[in-house]
Amino acid sequence: MKSLSKLLALLFIGVMLLAACAPxxxxxEAPATVAPATEPAxxxxxxxxxxxxxxxxxxxxxxxxxxxxxxxxxxxxxxxDETEQQIYRDSIERFGSVCPGVTVDYQPVPTEFQxxxxxxxxxxxxxxxxxxxxxxxxxxxxxxxxxxxxxxxEEAGVSSDDFIPALMxxxxxxxxxxxxxxxxxxxxxxxxxxxxxxxxxxxPTDDWTWEDMRAAAQAIADTGTYGGFCMGPDWARFAPFxxxxxxxxxxxxxxxATLDTxxxxxxxxxxxxxxxxGSLVTPSDVGATWCGEAIGLELVGMTTExxxxxxxxxxxxxxxxxxxxQIPAGPVTRADVIFTNGIGVNAATEFPNxxxxxxxxxxxxxxxxxxxxxxxxxxxxxxxxxxxxxxxxLAISGGGLLPDTRVAYWGPSTGAVNTAVSQAxxxxxxxxxxxxxxxxxxxxxxxxxxxxxx
Numbered sequence: 092m093k094s095l096s097k098l099l100a101l102l103f104i105g106v107m108l109l110a111a112c113a114p115x116x117x118x119x120e121a122p123a124t125v126a127p128a129t130e131p132a133x134x135x136x137x138x139x140x141x142x143x144x145x146x147x148x149x150x151x152x153x154x155x156x157x158x159x160x161x162x163x164x165x166x167x168x169x170x171x172d173e174t175e176q177q178i179y180r181d182s183i184e185r186f187g188s189v190c191p192g193v194t195v196d197y198q199p200v201p202t203e204f205q206x207x208x209x210x211x212x213x214x215x216x217x218x219x220x221x222x223x224x225x226x227x228x229x230x231x232x233x234x235x236x237x238x239x240x241x242x243x244x245e246e247a248g249v250s251s252d253d254f255i256p257a258l259m260x261x262x263x264x265x266x267x268x269x270x271x272x273x274x275x276x277x278x279x280x281x282x283x284x285x286x287x288x289x290x291x292x293x294x295p296t297d298d299w300t301w302e303d304m305r306a307a308a309q310a311i312a313d314t315g316t317y318g319g320f321c322m323g324p325d326w327a328r329f330a331p332f333x334x335x336x337x338x339x340x341x342x343x344x345x346x347x348a349t350l351d352t353x354x355x356x357x358x359x360x361x362x363x364x365x366x367x368x369g370s371l372v373t374p375s376d377v378g379a380t381w382c383g384e385a386i387g388l389e390l391v392g393m394t395t396e397x398x399x400x401x402x403x404x405x406x407x408x409x410x411x412x413x414x415x416x417q418i419p420a421g422p423v424t425r426a427d428v429i430f431t432n433g434i435g436v437n438a439a440t441e442f443p444n445x446x447x448x449x450x451x452x453x454x455x456x457x458x459x460x461x462x463x464x465x466x467x468x469x470x471x472x473x474x475x476x477x478x479x480x481x482x483x484x485l486a487i488s489g490g491g492l493l494p495d496t497r498v499a500y501w502g503p504s505t506g507a508v509n510t511a512v513s514q515a516x517x518x519x520x521x522x523x524x525x526x527x528x529x530x531x532x533x534x535x536x537x538x539x540x541x542x543x544x545x
Contacts (some may be wrong), residue, residue, distance in 0.1 A: 154189055155189050155190035155192075155448055155452075156190075156247040156249065156447075156448045156451040156452055156455070157243060157246060157247050157444045157445075157447060157448040157451075158444065159190060159192050159193050159442070159444050159445040159448055160441075160442045160444055160445055161192065162192075163192060163193045163194070163442040163444070163445035164193075164194040164195075164196065164442070165193065165194070165195055165196070165218075165219035165220060165440065165442055165445050165446050165449060166195075166196045166197075166198055166218035166219050166220070167179075167183065167195050167196070167197050167198070167218060167219065167220045167221065167449060168197075168198045168199065168200055168204075168208070168218040168220075168221045168222070169199060169200070169204070169221060169222035169434075170199070170200060170201055170202070170204040170222060171199060171201060172201060174467065175199075175467065176197075176199045176201075178462055178465055178467050179197065179199075179453070180197060181461070182452075182453055182458050182461070182462070183195045183197055183449075185452075185457075185458060185461065186448075186449055186452045186453070186458075189452065190445070190448055190449075190452070192445075193442075193445045193448065193449065195449060198218060204222065205224070205226050205227060208221060208227065209227075209230055212230075212231065212236055212437075215439070217236075217437050217439070218437065219436065219437050219440040219441075219442065219445075219446040219449075220434060220435070220436055220437070220440075220446050220449050220450055221434070221435060221437070222273070222432055222433070222434060222435075223237070223262065223269070223270035223432065223433040223434060223435040224261075224432045224433075225261050225500055225505045225506070226505075226506065227435075228261060228262065228264070228269060228270070229502075229503040229505075231269075231435075232264050232269055235438060236437065236438050236439070237269040237270070237435050237436065237437070237438055238269070238435070238436040238437065238438045238440065238443060238446070238447070239267040239268065239269060240268045240269065240270070240271065240435075240436065240447055240450065240451075241267055241268050243443070243444065243447035243448075243451070244268065244447075244451065247447075247448070247451055249271075249451050249455075251263065251268055253456070253472060254271065254272055254454075254471050254472060254473075255272070255275070255429075255471055255472070255473050255491065255492070257429050257491075257496055257497055257498050258272035258275055258429065258431045258433075258471055258498070259272065260497070260498050260500050261431065261433070261498055261500045262433045262435075269435055270433030270434055270435035270450075271433055271434055271435075271450055271451065271454040271471075272431050272432070272433045272454060272471040273431075273432055273433055273434045273453060273454055273468075273471065274431070274432065274459075274462070274467075274468030274469065274471065275429050275430060275431040275468070275469055275471060275491060276397040276398055276399065276429070276430045276431075276468070276469065276491075277397060277398075277418075277427045277428060277429050277430070277487065277488065277490045277491035277496070278327075278328070278331060278395045278396060278397050278418055278427055278428060278487065278490060279395065279396070279397070279415045279416060279417055279418055279483075279486055279487030279488075279489075279490055280295055280299065280304065280393060280394075280395055280415060280416050280417070280418060280419060281383075281386055281393065281394050281395065281396045281400055281413060281414075281415045281483075281487075282294065282295055282386075282392055282393040282394075282413065282414055282415070282416075283317070283386060283389060283391075283392055283393075283411070283412070283413055284412055284413075284414055285389070285412065286311045286314075286316070286317045286389075286391070286392030286393070287307070287311070287392065289311070289314045289316050289317065290307070290310040290311045290313070290314050290392070291310075292307055292310050292311075294414070295307070295393075295416045295419075296416060297416050297417040297486070297489070298420070299416065299419045299420070300419050300420045300421070301332065301335070301361065301419045301420070301421055303419065304320060304393065304419050305320070305361075305365055305370060307319070307392070307393070308320035308365065308370035308371065308392065308393060309368065309369075309370040311370075311392035311393070312369050312370050312372075312392075317389070317390065317391055317392045318372035318376065318377050318385070318390055318391035318392065319365075319369070319370040319371065319372065319391065319392055319393065320365065320370060320371050320372070320391070320392070320393045320394065321371075321372055321373070321374060321377070321379075321382035321385045321386070321390075321391040321393065321394040322362065322371055322373065322382065322394065322395065323373050323374055323381070323382065324373070324513055324514075324516035324517035324519075324520050325513055325516070326340075326499065326509040326510070326512035326513045326516075327428060327430070327499065327509075328382075328395050329358070329359075329362065329512060329513075329516060330428035330499050331395065331418050331421075331426060331427050331428050331490075332358035332361065332362065332421060333354060333355050333358050334421075334424075334426035334427070334428065334495060334496070334497060335358075335418075335419075335420055335421025335422070335423060335424055335425060335426045335495075336354045336355075336357055336358050336421045336422050336423050337354050337421075337422075337423035337424065338352060338354025338355045338358070339354075339497075340355070340499065340501055340508050340509065340512060340537065341501040341502070341508055341537070341541060345501045345502030345504075345541065346502075346541055346542060347538070347541065348508065348511075348533075348534050348537035348538040348540075348541055350511065350512065350515070350530050350533045350534040350537055351530055351531055351533075351534040354423075355530065356526055356527065356530055357422075358421070359515070359516070359519065359526045359529075359530055360526050362516075363519050363520075363525075363526050366519075366520050372385075372391060373520060377390040377391060378390070382394035382395075382396060383396045383399075383400055383403055386400070386404075386408075386411070386413055387403070387404060387407055387408035387411055388408075389411060395418065396487075397430075397487060398468075398469065398479075398484045398487050398488060400413070400415070400483070400487075401466060401481050401483060401484045402466060413483070414483060414486075415483040415484075415486045415487050416486050417486055417487075417489045417490050418490040418493075424493075424494075424495045425490075425493055425495070426493055426495035426496050426497070427490030427491060427493055427496040428496070428497070428498070428499055429491050429496055429497065429498045430498075431471075431498060433454070434450045434453050434454055435450065436450055454471060456470070456472045456474070456475060459471060459472055459475060460475055460478060463475065463478040463479060464478070466480075466481065466484070469488050469491065473492065476488065476489075476492060501541070502541070504537075504540040504541050504542075507536070507537065507540035507541075508537040508540060508541065511533040511534075511536040511537040511540070512533060512537075514533065514536075515529040515530050515532065515533035516529075518532075
């Protein structure tokens with residue numbers, strides 16, 4: 092049974108990373124095939140958008156975002172397991188009800204999506220509409236292979252302001268919008284009430300600080316029954332510590348690494364000291380594959396994980412009681428990290444209006460509300476924050492709406508910068524380097540990726 096639970100955990104991690112977290116690899120540029128379109132196509136005859144939503148089994152209240160080309164057939168592709176694929180099959184069915192003149196051929200690619208899409212782009216066979224992350228933005232925007240959506244958005248009455256502001260940072264370059272956010276995730280403080288009861292201390296609250304977390308972690312560890320706080324050497328789990336201390340991994344213009352700044356190193360020392368004193372454990376320290384599994388196996392008292400914990404615990408550890416509160420506050424502010432992906436359009440599409448209409452509908456408040464109801468992801472529209480029903484999921488999601496929360500996006504070299512952070516933490520946790528040495532090395536690595544000397 093233990094091996095089965097580990098397998099399920101590993102599969103779940105893959106789903107989580109693909110659904111809501113940008114890849115950490117640095118992409119290579121794909122060759123240009125076409126110039127980006129700057130105006131909506133007018134050559135092909137258009138069909139009028141319906142004035143009323145067709146009746147059917149799928150509840151629909153809106154209309155087609157744009158008049159679409161006659162006989163439009165478009166291919167839509169993204170990653171994701173069968174659960175995510177069904178969510179988008181349902182979304183496409185809803186789209187078909189409001190835009191009946193468009194035929195959508197859904198072609199999911201569950202694994203190695205980025206590599207396969209780059210190859211398709213190079214060969215001129217890429218889908219019309221597809222998932223976009225920071226890696227694909229880096230590969231396709233400079234080469235003119237992503238359609239700028241702004242003129243289509245203006246015609247449809249869609250604005251970047253309709254979305255949670257932090258989500259748009261990845262998808263906007265040089266004042267143009269190349270994708271719209273499809274979902275997002277963030278982190279909360281996840282914990283076992285039993286561990287707090289065993290330590291004789293109060294459970295966490297939404298006004299906790301990292302110092303509160305550390306004191307509780309030590310008390311829990313002292314019981315000898317649970318590890319205190321679980322955290323691997325991971326840039327994503329470290330980011331809220333840094334952001335809450337007023338820091339970042341790079342400058343605002345993404346040209347200068349900032350990994351050797353006091354804001355970063357103070358929090359690196361904070362988690363390093365926790366590791367040394369025994370209040371922080373990594374998953375491998377307690378025999379788990381990731382910290383969410385460590386909670387499920389009741390090996391640790393606390394960790395920081397996202398909304399994916401809700402279904403993971405229901406499916407894998409349904410008898411374990413767990414709770415979540417908002418991310419703790421740091422010395423300067425309370426700030427979380429956001430993971431997001433978007434939906435963009437191939438600049439070479441034969442049917443730009445239909446493709447843009449699909450991208451806008453899939454990311455619309457109407458469709459996002461339906462996705463939230465499945466429990467799969469949070470809506471990218473801030474006014475729909477209260478649609479989250481599960482109390483733990485709702486507590487976690489609150490971190491994404493904090494004013495100082497941000498996406499850990501540092502331009503085209505995001506993957507290399509984030510990897511430098513993770514590797515520095517790993518060296519510190521293993522005792523191979525102290526914080527100053529590890530983050531000095533990370534600074535050099537990140538700066539090289541961002542473009543050379545400071």
